[in-house]
């Protein structure tokens with residue numbers, strides 16, 4: 048019997064960040080420029096990585112702006 052797996056998910060990771068000007072529109076927390084890394088996984092096996100930069104909230108983690 049063959050079991051097919053169609054589970055695809057993405058794992059987001061902040062590699063490093065530094066404070067930036069601006070505040071979060073959601074919670075009012077401080078913003079920071081972060082180097083992000085997204086791993087796309089298929090059946091829990093990563094097969095694609097993407098590095099990108101974004102401005103995120105240091106308090107709630109919301110993405111305020113992204114540069115792709």
Ligand SMILES: [Zn+2]
Pocket residue numbers: 071072073074075076104105106107108109
């Ligand atoms: Zn926030």
